[in-house]
Amino acid sequence: MIRIYNTLSQRKEEFKPLEAGKVRMYVCGMTVYDFCHLGHARVLIAFDVVTRYLRHRGFDVHYVRNITDIDDKILRRAEENGETFTALTERMIEAMHEDEAKLGILSPTEEPRATSFIDEILAMIRVLIQKDYAYAADNGDVYFSVNAFKGYGKLSKKKLEDLLAGARVDIAEAKRSPADFALWKAAKAGEVSWPSPWGDGRPGWHIECSAMATGCLGNTFDIHGGGPDLLFPHHENEIAQSEAATGETFVKVWMHAGAVRVNKEKMSKSLGNFFTIREILEKYPPEIVRYFLVSSHYRSQVDYSEENLEEASRTLTRLYQALRGLVPSKDAPEGESDALFHAAMDDDFNTPEAITVLHAVVSDINLHRRERRDEEARASAAVLVRLGKILGLLQQDPEAFFQAGSSESLSADEIERLIEARKQARKDRNFAEADRVRDELASKGVILDDSREGTSWRRG
């Protein structure tokens, strides 16, 4: 039985898909006006693992992750850059796909874009107006009337009165209530726009997700996910719009990832304390970044720091070290390790607990190797690779992992040559020379590992 923490009920619930064997999931993706940062990676990887695990357990997962390719920030940035907004968004979408590929993030089943759902968006707004959940204001905007939807606040546990009391919401003259939000924004002169019954304009931020989610997955679907800062108002508004329009439950399970922090503060665009994925990948191999994120539970916050990445690096090194020079068995039957791994993942995708199973398997492998039980070692290696795959880890050739360093001071050929020289020196019992060679390599970031089979190397 798989249990998932549902933000709506604030507890873990047994997961029962609407349709047996099938899972329909929507995750809020990027607004493509800048490069992805680590916070995006957090969400991307969290739901990548969810998808991988559910598929591993036999579910047919229909994973939809949208791209927001029209909004105020995009228009502003494009203008600053002196390029068209489509040039900007195309560039950023391409960059995002590169980042994802490097981090081993599987493509979603569908990746709808807001600009290709304008018809659906307009249709939904029309229904909302017909049902008196929305109104066209004098300024050309169309607003959702929050007071008209009685379930408003059920996701974020906020009361309308409290929201109004806080009153940091945008008080626009045209709104009937300060908490009302735009479904359609009237275009200013010269702005990109689409024609509508209420005048030329563009969709509001929230309506696009309602239109794309229901358009791709139906009025009701199983899982909706996203970052922690989308819970309110974005997801709350999605519920209001969708349920008001369809009269049906929008989503069964709401999942939210924890924030990525830097120096105890949330990494965010507005604080300017964010690190883009590509910046980080200049310093650390992608699998280490992935390991770092997966080594804490998806709902808890993680602190980005050099020390934490370094630790992830050392730990992942241990995992790959176990696989080094071993050819995993063709088919290793599922056993106790798989059962333990599943038990951890069944409990709200408890990846830190699942990783302990990986470490136990590593210990098995190392013991088998030490005692020269090659078949057992290869069988355990197969288990390790199989379980690692569910987390998107350990799929590389170990040598490739160890030798693909950024320190390009020495080529692989030069390293091999020095290792040969050291081998000869050791044969001649000239240990001073052998150690000199080893130190020379170490000074250039190359660590040697001697074993019965010979000497291997890695970039440290």
Added chain:
RNA sequence: GGCGCGGUGGCAGAGUGGUUAUGCAGCGGACUGCAACUCCGUUAACGCCGGUUCGAUUCCGACCCGCGCCUCCA
């Protein structure tokens, strides 16, 4: 102010009403020409104060501290 989450050994990070998670780091030993890798052993924790209980890090209450959302943000 409202709502929500959290405080675990040097660090990271799970979990449990009673039996040392796990990893990194440290320490001792084995292996090694010496190291590295690996193995064996080992040190070390549950914010504070009450309550419930035979027994609480785990349940309940208060308190302190930190974080997030309430405004665009994954």
